[in-house]
Amino acid sequence: MTVNPSSRWARALAAAAGLGTAASLLFAPPAAAAPQEPAPPSASSDHADCRPDGLYPTPGLDVPYCDVYDSDGREILPNGLDRRVIGYFTSWRNGANDQPSYLVDDIPWDKISHINYAFGHVNSDNELSVGPDTPDNPATGMTWDRPGLEPDPEFDYDGHFNLLNKFKKDNPGVRTLVAVGGWAETGGFFGPDGERVDSGGFYSMTTTETGVNHAGIETFADSAVEFVREYGFDGLDIDYEYATSMQGAGSPDDYWISDARRGLLWEGYEELMRVLREKLDEAAVADGTYYQLTVAAPSSGWLLRGQEVHQVVQYLDFVNMMTYDLHGTWNHFVGHNGALFDSGQDPELRDVYNAFDGIGYLNADWAHHYFRGAMQAGRINLGVPFYTRGWQDVQGGENGLWGTSALPDQTQCQPGTGINDPCGHGAGGIDNLWFDSDPITGDAIEAGVNPIWHVLNLENGVVGDYVEDYGVDTELVGTYERHWDDVTKNEWWWNPQTRTFLSGDADQTISAKADYVADTGLGGVMIWEMAGDYSYDADAEQYFMGDTLITSLHQTLSNAGPYGAVKAETPAPEQVLDVDVEFGGFALGDNNYPITPEVTITNNSATDIPGGSKITFDYGTSAPGSMGDQSGMGLAHVHRGHTRDNNVGGLDGDFHRVELTVPGWQSIPAGGSLDFTINYQLPISQPSNFRIEVGGVEYALTYDHPREGELVEGPGDGDDNGGGPSECDAPSWSSGTVYNTGDEVTHDGSEYRARWWTQGEEPGTTGEWGVWEHLGTC
Incomplete structure (x- = not known):
């Protein structure tokens, strides 16, 4: 599969710079730091100067990057923020079910940077949709009898979409994106009657039984562009869960199509993201406003092993890592919902520790380093859960942590759970306020899912006045003690009487994660979901929906300094070769170990790359520093970013760096390619920061979409001693x-x-x- 059509890359940048297909192309030099408040785009802006490092430039277009990015390629953020604070706003907390609502005026607009509306879906015609435009549609039809929520007559639709645009008038720097898919609507959607339509969703839109569904992708992408235009969104957030070759991934409701097409899903996903990027860029040029493309990405090493080397990162403005749901009642291992670091004690990873140099992959730090291998820190956002997951009748562990809790009757496990290990005995009743319902029986699925404000009431021994509205038990048994794990940086609540364990992100964890984002140069945080935040109602003597945690995030991330805007740690070469790198030949699913992709380096420059030339590249420390090659290329490590025999408390560095030598008996001729095979253990995203040294001169490659450097005809062009x-x-x-x-x-x-x-x-x-x-x- 083609990772980067680099000859088109050259033409795109040449067109953007007004240079045609000239042999030399000068990229933008670094410029002054960005202002922190958004400014209107300038007609005289050289938009190529604002393109983020590594972002794919759509061929032939002068994309208005400066509408969103400054001259260092950093996003211009509102509300004094140095880093993003992205909150998911959901359609279903609209008050129609007599439960407490979370509406547009509940959003702390002055403390966030982005709002992701959840969810749109892929309909049966492969189009982006939120359902029929009826008065009971929360997206486009509902109205609310509350002062300040009157629809804005400027828009010819009501609902959340009207109000999001109304409030954006007073908060113009906050960007809104429509999130598409999610767990329940990746492989289908819910009709107006509340029944799920098993249409195939992303799976059928991107693939056929034998290959990529190009027609479906084109239809969806065209409809998505018109959707963001019609409803005033600033871009798309794709929540496809999951385009992985791992059997049994994603919703069990989708296995009928997802498992049958595992070998095709990633190729279809790649094509979808490329087409969306190009069509959004075309619309941006036509409309004079930039449209963002982002994804909610898995963070578990198990899921990522089936996503090759995550070749889609080049098309994304940023990645929102779903660094939560790392433990749950799909098995009986009791652990943190969203661990920041590994502690080396996770019983679910007992075999992983033994196999992979002690590196555990169920934590945010590992996921950060997975994506950092392919993109700068500033295009990566850390997901934080404003909700809990939990178990009852926990056995062993320390105050429940790292214990086990198996459902007593394993014949009653939810579909898709209890396959390799027993399914878990989820916390229920008053310990499970935000429950999902069993689609067959209608009963609550016990999983210990609660907003943070509810678990704080449990900690205080308070039965909130909202409990009956959710249809859960009102009896409170036992007491809840809050505990802190100083290694993983997580809080949990333990009820020793019922042996109930609940894990989620409250004050101390959010503070630790905000500091981590600030210290590592990450782009910011993504919140699922804002309605889980809390404040204290002194009159009712209880916690309820609020903005305490978001206020804390804003305070830290508005004083964090600029995020990391450059992919490589090594200095950028002054010259760039038109050379592409592709990855293929991945085994599927559980067979993908060890991971042994075929690498193809294609020389699109005008002259040969001679034998003896040195090729170097980085790969992320999400994998041990033990990569090898199977082609006699003499792969050797020139730097190891992490050398400890575990990752307890975090990985030490971002990159391992390796060097290979083009065999002396061959060259990479102009228009030709060089093939070799590498092997490694844990998943990595795209190897990046490639350099080729010819005759003592080092060149960057167009594969990496660098912001700077002069594009030369070939080795030796523009210097006296390189390239033969x-x-x-x-x-x-x-x-x-x-x-x-x-x-x-x-x-x-x-x-x-x-x-x-x-x-x-x-x-x-x-x-x-x-x-x-x-x-x-x-």
């Missing part, structure tokens, strides 16, 4: 002459060196294993 001869200095080859080892000749515009004695063998005809070593064109 610029003139044919060696004597011309003669069929009657005897040549010995080391003799050099010129023939048909190239120079060659004899590997051994030869006579009458024409240079250029003997192949890569033959007598004549190709030294380059001249």
